[in-house]
């Protein structure tokens with residue numbers, strides 16, 4: 112049976128009755144608050160959760176965050192690649208729909224009923240898409256944290272794309288990178304890892320995706336999915352670009368530089384977050 116929350120609606124009025132989601136069944140509710148946000152009411156519930164299990168061990172891992180692959184993580188032995196495609200397609204959808212709304216709204220008169228209707232519709236759409244994005248970010252970060260716990264990871268380094276973002280790559284590219292929700296993902300990861308006793312540290316990711324693991328020399332920017340060393344006399348290839356990137360962040364952070372003949376992860380697993388029961392915005 113689900114848990115019911117009864118909110119008083121003032122004397123002589125019917126109380127507001129809300130069924131709480133399953134995951135809040137065994138928690139202690141401290142506070143419940145109705146908040147008006149983006150044209151609708153939201154119920155904010157403050158709960159006390161049981162203390163989560165802390166990690167035991169002292170393994171170090173590194174994350175290469177990205178757009179196509181939201182999270183690539185390695186401890187030097189294994190790697191996990193979590194797809195960011197769904198997040199990207201939601202961002203595309205958001206931009207497309209918002210442009211349509213803006214066009215339609217600009218054709219209506221101020222304070223007209225038509226404009227109000229359109230604004231309400233726009234807010235419903237924004238609420239829907241932000242919930243979808245949040246859900247995916249939670250799934251991505253939860254999977255990364257689970258992976259860390261299974262491998263007794265105590266310290267995680269994460270590449271900071273700010274160092275890359277500062278270079279001007281044209282307006283379109285900048286917008287794309289900005290939307291990739293790196294800050295939000297990193298905050299979520301930091302919070303979820305901390306609850307498990309795992310520390311997340313941001314590091315400069317320059318050089319980490321281009322450095323050849325064999326000669327520790329830098330090669331040009333990699334665009335293909337599989338890394339290929341640009342040095343003709345080396346020609347090292349055969350590893351996923353982002354796995355090499357994560358491995359480079361780990362190497363740089365732990366060894367304070369790049370190691371020649373760096374050991375690469377032997378196994379790579381892939382995860383593709385999905386949204387179950389995709390619903391159209393009402």
Ligand SMILES: [Zn+2]
Nearest residue numbers: 323340345347
């Ligand atoms: Zn090479």
